[in-house]
Amino acid sequence: MSPASRTSDSExxxxxxxxxxxxxxxxxLQGVRGFFLAHSVLEVExxxxxxxxxxxxxxxxxxxxxxxxxxxxxxxxxxxxSPEFAMKRLLAAGSGPIFQICKAFRGGERGRxxxxxxxxxxxxxxxxxxxxxxDEVAALIRILQADPSLVDxxxxxxxxxxxxxxxxxxxxxxxxxxCVALAQGVSGAEDLALSRDGWLDLLMSHCLEAQLGRGRxxxxxxxxxxxxALARVRDGTPAVAERFELxxxxxxxxxxxxxxxxxTEQRRRFLNDQQRRASAGQAPHPIDERFLRALExxxxxxxxxxxxxxxxLMVMSGTAHLDEVLAFPWExx
Amino acid sequence: xxxxxxxEFKGGLKIMLDGDPCAIIENEFVKPGKGQAFNRVRxxxxxxxxxxxxxxxxxxxxxxxxxxxTPLQYLYTDGEHWYFxxxxxxxxxxxxPNAMGDAAKWVKEQDLCNVTLWNGQPLxxxxxxxxxxxxxxxxxxxxxxxxxxxxxxxxxETGAVVRVPLFVQTGxxxxxxxxxxxYVSRVKDE
Numbered sequence: 001m002s003p004a005s006r007t008s009d010s011e012x013x014x015x016x017x018x019x020x021x022x023x024x025x026x027x028x029l030q031g032v033r034g035f036f037l038a039h040s041v042l043e044v045e046x047x048x049x050x051x052x053x054x055x056x057x058x059x060x061x062x063x064x065x066x067x068x069x070x071x072x073x074x075x076x077x078x079x080x081x082s083p084e085f086a087m088k089r090l091l092a093a094g095s096g097p098i099f100q101i102c103k104a105f106r107g108g109e110r111g112r113x114x115x116x117x118x119x120x121x122x123x124x125x126x127x128x129x130x131x132x133x134x135d136e137v138a139a140l141i142r143i144l145q146a147d148p149s150l151v152d153x154x155x156x157x158x159x160x161x162x163x164x165x166x167x168x169x170x171x172x173x174x175x176x177x178x179c180v181a182l183a184q185g186v187s188g189a190e191d192l193a194l195s196r197d198g199w200l201d202l203l204m205s206h207c208l209e210a211q212l213g214r215g216r217x218x219x220x221x222x223x224x225x226x227x228x229a230l231a232r233v234r235d236g237t238p239a240v241a242e243r244f245e246l247x248x249x250x251x252x253x254x255x256x257x258x259x260x261x262x263x264t265e266q267r268r269r270f271l272n273d274q275q276r277r278a279s280a281g282q283a284p285h286p287i288d289e290r291f292l293r294a295l296e297x298x299x300x301x302x303x304x305x306x307x308x309x310x311x312x313l314m315v316m317s318g319t320a321h322l323d324e325v326l327a328f329p330w331e332x333x
Numbered sequence: 334x335x336x337x338x339x340x341e342f343k344g345g346l347k348i349m350l351d352g353d354p355c356a357i358i359e360n361e362f363v364k365p366g367k368g369q370a371f372n373r374v375r376x377x378x379x380x381x382x383x384x385x386x387x388x389x390x391x392x393x394x395x396x397x398x399x400x401x402x403t404p405l406q407y408l409y410t411d412g413e414h415w416y417f418x419x420x421x422x423x424x425x426x427x428x429x430p431n432a433m434g435d436a437a438k439w440v441k442e443q444d445l446c447n448v449t450l451w452n453g454q455p456l457x458x459x460x461x462x463x464x465x466x467x468x469x470x471x472x473x474x475x476x477x478x479x480x481x482x483x484x485x486x487x488x489x490e491t492g493a494v495v496r497v498p499l500f501v502q503t504g505x506x507x508x509x510x511x512x513x514x515x516y517v518s519r520v521k522d523e
Contacts, residue, residue, distance in 0.1 A: 058367050108340055108391070109370070111362025188387035194369065198390070201368035206388065229367045245366070255366050 003323040015327040022327065024317055028309065031144045032101060032121055039136075041097040041123060046086030048103060052288035053078035054085070055273040056229065057280055060107035062116075078285075079105035082306055083122055084230065085291040088259070091124055091302060092294035099123035101309070112321050113251065113311060115329050124304040130231075130242050130258040133303035134219045137246055137254060141217060145316060152217035157240075160220055161200075164208055170224055170238035174199055181206070197226050212247035220245050230266070231257035246307070249315045256305030263295035335397035339372040339389050347379070347400040350387070354379045354398035354451045364391070379449065379456055380431075398451065405448045405455075407440045415440075417448060417455065428455035436460040438493040439511045460511040465520050466490050468505050471497060484516070 003016055017025075036043065053061040063076035080086075082104050090098055104120045125133055131154075138152040161169040167180050177199035181189035184207045194202060212218045221244035225233045228241030242258035260266055270287045277284060313325040323329040337348060342360040349355070355376045364370035370391035377384050379400065389395070405417035405426060415428045415437065428448070430437065432455045439460035440446060447459045471487035484496040487507075495509055497516045506520040 056367065058364075058369070109362070109364060111364075114362055114364065186388055187385060188389065192388065192390055194390065198369040201365050202371060202388070204368075205363045205365055205371060206373070227367065252366060 003321055003329075012332055014332075016323050016329055016332065017325055017327050021313070021317065021325050025309075025313060025325065028144060028313060028316070029101060032099075032140070032309075035140050035143055036099045036123070039097075041099050041125075042095065044087065044090060044095065044098045044100050045102070046080075046083045046090070046100065048080055048083075048105075049077050050080055050086070051075075051077060052085070052291070053285055054081050055270055055277060055285040055287070056081075057273060057276045057282060060109075060282070061285070062105045062107050063283075081106050082120060084304070084306070085288055087122060087124055087304075088299055089291060089294040091126065092297055092299040097123070097125050110330055113314075115310065115322055115326060117330070117333065119309040120306050121309050122304065122306040124259070124302050126300040126302040128303040130221070130244055130256055130303040133256055133305055134221070134244055134246075137219075137256070137305055137307065138217050141248070141312070144312070150217060152219060154219045154221060156222045157220055157224065158222065158238075160208060160212075161203070164211075165203060167203075169200055170240075172196075177203065197224070200224065200227070209247065209252065210250040213249055213251075216248075218247045220247065228260075228269070229255075229257065230260050230269075232260050232262075244305075248312075251311055251315055253311050253315070254305050254307040256303060259299070259302050259304050261295060261299045261301060263292050266295055267292055335399075336394045337397050338394050339391045342372055342374060342389075347398040348376075349396040349398045350376060350378070353381070354400050354456065356400075358384065362391070379451070399453075400449060400451050400456065402447055402449050404445050407442060407444045407446055409442055410437075415458070417446070417458075420445070426450075426453075426455055428458050432456055433458050435511070438491060439464050439466075439509070441466065441491060462510065462512060463508055463517065464511055465506050465508050466493070468497070468501065468503050468507060471501065471503050473502065 033043065059081045061081055062079040064079065065076060083100050083102055087098060087100060099121065101119065101121050103117055105117050107116060109116055142148055142150050157169055161167050165180050167176065174194065174196050177196065178189060181199065181202055186202065186206050222240040223243045225239050225241050228243060231241045231243035233239055233241050244256045245252055246254035274284060310322055310325055314322060317325065319325055337346060342357055344357055344359060346357045347354060348357065355378050357374055358377055359375040361373040363373055372389045372391055373386065374389060375384060375386050404420065406420050408416040408418055415433050417426045417428060434457065436446060436458040441464065444461055446461065448455050449457045466489040468487045469490055472485050484498050486494050487497040487501065488494050495514055495516050497507060501507060501519060508517040508520050510517055
């Protein structure tokens, strides 16, 4: 049971986060803004409510209707799952390096580390490689945590799965991955029907994540191309998606890309997402043509990353449940 | 047939798993930012009491278990079965020794028990948390020897044996906590 739903109705007006946590959050926000001010990265705002949304089947967007249009007549609008598309339109228009602190919304996500509304820090660095951006993520966290000696390590996705589970994540078939899950004692794995990526996600979340980044920052990078999302894919044997995730104290905190700038490839991925949504019975999402036109006009080569600030606060304050760092988590929102 | 989606999972929900009725103890939502979501669930098998962990793919559905808790009045036993009556409908239900479990040691005619029904039949029976029972037999014990603290065994009218203080005597009524089997106090006969 989440802390938010534990107390009686008469007390449920109260915030979950104590004053100390409110102060920590305020200091964190100031720290982030100070860091980017010092590094000449421009703070921007983009719409939280948009006409389009990310069609990635792993994300469920909240849709809302404009009551000013009469019930449902204006069509659905979407609360953004991240500010990615809008920020890339700014980049394509020549904004230079930008950052944003904003709320993001994802349907169906509620748990110890999930709240359907959460705070993201997202930033983009034209001219940076994704490895250079990892350096900057680590530098930011060292400053926020006031711990200059906090070390960071980097493990490729293949090194992680090969070293800890003895399996090649780029070549293993679903059956082999299922065997690894069973050997690792994942109860229920015998009854699951998952895709290759589904099994990799299961192994990552059930068998690997908890050990990652203990006492250090751990960047996992170079994902299978099937998990590229909006990252550039680098040809090779195997081909890899230039994507990274940051783990700290067993918690996934950030996801970054060497950003895909090719509009044709982006459209191909959107169409693929739409097919997967349709076959899974998910609501269809029309393609954001403004975003594609921005890519067509030429977005600078850049690296970008989104970092969950609520989870960062959790790790920095050593709390076990996201609710403890939120004033009003979902059940009290 | 009723079913639940994983996004309805929460503590206390009753589901069918491998043919047995189970109760969810804890549900953890696990999701990589860009990947497949899972529900890692701790589940108690209501037949065996065993606790197991199981991972579901989020969005999957499972069959609901027709399990309800209801207070029933205990009537009598023929040694093989225990007979209960619904206090409002007067419907009679029969529990087998499996369902009775430990409760068989404690219940007395007229006691109101919480009974978990699965498909309308008693699955588990909980004795009331506290019961008052007469001592059929216990050693006289030594008067005045209250310091040993060890107590002595006493056989109750239901056949249960509990440890009681030395000063408690045959024929007296005592209160027992059925969850621990421990003596609580003497009760004055009314």
